[in-house]
Amino acid sequence: MKKSDADNSLEKIVSLCKRRGFVFPSSEIYDGFTAVYDFGPYGVELANNIKKEWWKAMVQLRDDVVGLDSAIFMSPKIWEASGHVKGFSDPLTECKKCHSRLRLDTLLEEAGIFADEKMSEEEINVIFDKNVKKIKCPTCGSSDFTPGKKFNLLVQSNLGNFTSDWTKEPTYLRGETCQGIYVNYKNVLDTARVKIPFGIAQIGKAFRNEITARQFIFRTREFEQMEMQYFTRPEEMMKYYEEWKKARWNFYLDLGISAKNLQWHKHENLVFYAKEAYDIEYKFPFGFKELEGLHARGDYDLTQHSKFSGKDLSYLDPSDNQKFMPTVVETSAGVGRTFLAVLSEAYHEEAAGEETRVVLKLKPSLAPIKVAVFPLLKNKPELVKKARAVFDTLKMNYRAEFDDNGNIGKRYRRQDEIGTPYCITVDFDSLENDDVTIRERDTMEQKRININELVKFLSTKI
Ligand code: ATP
Helix, strand or coil, X not given: XXXXXXXXXXXXXXXXXXXXXXXXXXCHHHCCCCCCEEECHHHHHHHHXXXXXXXXXXXXXXXXXXXXXXXXXXXXXXXXXXXHHHHCEEEEEEECCCCCEEEHHHHHHHCCCCCCCCCCHHXXXXXHHHHHHHCCCCCCCCCCECCCEEEECCEEECCCCCCCCHHHCCEEECCCCHHHHHHCHHHHHHHCCCCCCEEEEEEEEEECCCCCCCCHHHCCCEEEEEEEEEEECHHHHHHHHHHHHHHHHHHHHHCCCCHHHEEEEECCCCCCCCCEEEEEEEXXXXXXXXXXXXXXXXXXXXXXXXXXXXXXXXXXXXXXXXEECCEEEEEEEEHHHHHHHHHHHHEEEEEECCEEEEEECCCCCCCCCCEEEEECCCCCHXXXXXXXXXXXXXXXXXXXXXXXXXXXXXXXXXXXXXXXXXXXXXXXXXXXXXXXXXXXXXXXXXXXXXXXXXXXXXXXXX
């Protein structure tokens, strides 16, 4: 059976995620908590593997990028300097009939009308008024809405504030990870033996009070970002921007995503300080949507933090004694969106005899479990013992799983559904010959291999 478009419908992926323990809705036994999700046993492995691949590409394989792990909480002044307290908002409208709260720019876009979250309240309301009859509430179908109002996405907290009216001076859960990079730029420069151009990369949680949260883990209120800021001389920013565009596109191809499911989206409506902004979009089951943003941001962020902190963040280039404010190329991706893209790409339904098998054709380095080991029969102690010994050897090198439950066919199906590239079966011949059957996930081909050669074989494949 050929893979059809319907194979990777969102519904099927959500169902697989629940069935096999990739993703659970948050607080499920309490009827859930909107727009927050938990990664289950296989989900955390996949998410960690995605982060490892990103870190390898962005830090390990480069000599001009270093890592950072800044705290989620920071001085509230940082969010004033960055413009988030005043300007980090999306336009909100409410359906007067059913009281659903909706993101106005998304409503307009879905009706084929150009709108952007960066438009002022006035600008977007002019477009809204002109087109309101074309727009229907997705919940009740009404076209009766309140005027659009900017809603700030920063999530507030009382961390370190012990007064009852803390909302007047809140601390914020970070709305993006990159501010932690900007405010540590000088620390890194002074300690890490880096010279411009260089980058700082970090992976971490971010929080946004998203108005509408739909499409599973695509848009959540708590999520993880993988961000890198590359500090350059002003005249070189666009040269490096082009280089990073290539590198980031290739990163997704390396994850196993096909080029036909990726596209560039150029931002026409730029914030005043930005030179250029593109998104890499992936063809999710609900259409092409942003996976990662790449921005040539100029010197805005460091200039703002210099101004608000009173600390000079300019750079003195030792090669020519020139002093300047570094400009920044930003690459900003989401772990959850990459996870969903990787799953959508890998999900296949194929005919296997009379049945349909669901198989995740994940790149082996991303697979939650690299190898599964089965004794042919559960009730034969000598088989179980030998299979255990194989498992104990392999687990030292790979995330492995031991499974003696049900018939072999069912055990294969289970591993196919979680994307395990290799399954090993220990049978009666293994007791005589010290060899096992190894089965490959995508081709389902099986061959015999000596136990002593397993680690070497797997190391060439994974
Ligand atoms: P969108 O336009 O979809 O709201 P954005 O342009 O606000 O996204 P950025 O601020 O550029 O997103 O964040 C960088 C990346 O972080 C995004 O490309 C995405 O992968 C991820 N991201 C942002 N917001 C969310 C969210 N609410 N849930 C999950 N991932 C997110």
